[in-house]
Amino acid sequence: MSSSAASAQSSDSAKSAHQSAGAPVNATALLVRFSLNVFLACLTIGMSLSVVPLFVHDTLGYHNVIVGFAVGVQSLATVLTRKFAGRTADQRGARVALMRGLVFVGLSGIALLATSLISVAAEPRLAVLTLARLLLGVGESLCITGTLTWAIGSLGAAQSGRVMSWTGAAVFGGFAVGAPLGLALYGGTSLAGVAIAICLLPLAGWAVISRIAAVAPAHQAGGALPYSQVLRIVFMPGLALALQGVGFAVIGAFVVLYFEASRWTGAAIALSAFGLAFVLMRLIGGRWPERFGNLRVAQASLVVEAIGLLIVWQAPVAWLALLGTALAGAGASLIFPSLGIEVVKRAPAASRGTSLGTYAAFQDIAILTTGPLAGAVANPFGYRAVFLCGAVAAALGVVVVVSLRARQR
Template structure:
């Protein structure tokens, strides 16, 4: 458990990523379970409307965003492994809070407990992912940072895909079953993460967080703009199908996921091998094309093709811009940089759906995808600017 710290140079095998990805999968499965169960519980059991449901779910994202800085600093100073263990412990504590919602109380009282649990879970999520990415980048070095981000992302989205239906099934057996799984899954992840080798934090001067944010801001802005298409697809594609009278709306989300995971499996090494800015530029062109196809689709088939292209294009944007961000920050501040970088994604998810929703409310559901295409094009300009001005800090 407390082995001699390893250096990136002494550890070359990417097989060491396997326990990290398993721990990420188990930890984020608890988040997926909550997403599959809580909306129905708040709406059907507690009797609240859609706005309250949305606010209860959004509480986690706000807590995650607010603690990215602290999580990054913890990973830089105490190590990614320790930070991840703390995060998984916090996630398990959030499950214990959920158990309190099964006690006899008014609907308002149980809702308050759920919101507290969501806030605690958001803190845990921040520490888990920032710590895990910090551990992986420190162990494998900047030359493989893209692959670390790719595989951690695959584990995270697979956890959402598996956890959501599990949560819906567990809710049919009572909310206590949902709460119990929300405790058990992070504890299982904790046992796996405890086997990770200790990697000493990088030495050298650590930059102030404001300086770190400034160094990764362009990369983060590119990520945020690219994420608008993701938000538009997740929020409005099923509504577009319903409005047009098309069948099999769910297939668009399935195909989006297939494109996303498929390209990650094929191209996990591309950002490291060809450069993040170059990969981002190509991927954003594919993403914009996919959004334009959904926007202009005359039938469901074209919309499905657009969904596949959107998922494939968005797939490598996070690691591509992430590689560029890490190359602009000295080693001692890279976990903080990752926390700042991922915060741009948090902001995009919080703001992206309302932005697309404003367009949909004024011009119809299809216009949300035109907004997504425009945002992807703007992100491509950011990627092009990174090509013109490469990183000047040593990797």
């Protein structure tokens, strides 16, 4: 590592120690503001995600393949722009990255509003809707990466696990609250009401964080790494994160179908149990990675996730499957912040945004690819088999984390 990178990291560590020791109340207040902004931004994603399938299928009259395309293109845009978002945060500043992300979210609302108002054939409206989804995907990438980089830069690297725990809870909460809110607006005002809300929410988010002091781009101090080296730094933690994401994805995509095929009641409760356990663990155990060791917490979390998925796989009754989904949610919860701390430790400050963006992309890719692959497994072997696949993936994640711990000894 170059002397300038070492100097930047030393300065960052000193600032981190001063901030974490000097003003924990202020740190919590800042975290609340950063997290509230993320929550508001992710409300727009949850709202859009819940109504786009209905609009494309019922209003535009397209079949399920096009519905799937309209939903998935946003996630594809997010994955493909993670590196761009990280570079923006590193070179232009995290505040700039976040501000641009909010602008993209607002523009997506304008495009969605145009989709709802124009009276033309279905094809042009689908094209404008696709543009709205692409803009929202870019906005998500910039908002999340910008927030993580800005918050860690403001509070110091020693608080990175806590930052990622709170931010992740805000993301998940925004998705969960946004879906029913979007459906309620859609039912009362059609797509236009949802679009107007998506236009306004970024303004509310910016009002929450606009007075937080900007952090100078660490890139100015030198020490930024070539992207090939960023990939080497991120690969092992990212691989473990991706293996965790398999279980996350199979629960989200197939647990409702599994309950219905098993003729059990409580399918919606299963998703709620997973989500509630996920958020509660983030809030309760947000400081565990720093307190007990980030890789130790990641390893234990993957074990818990694997056990939960195995219970779902073999559950003879609904309540055991519910228990398994809750355990899987609790296990999955702390893996992103725990392994993210490892990324922050390994990456120089000048490449932190790029590293975090690339790291997050591993989970994005896992979730994008798991659905169709698990569907191919479910067709011949049944829904139970996909949860076994998720458990195997989590177990492989344990092997990756054990390898990471061995390298540190």
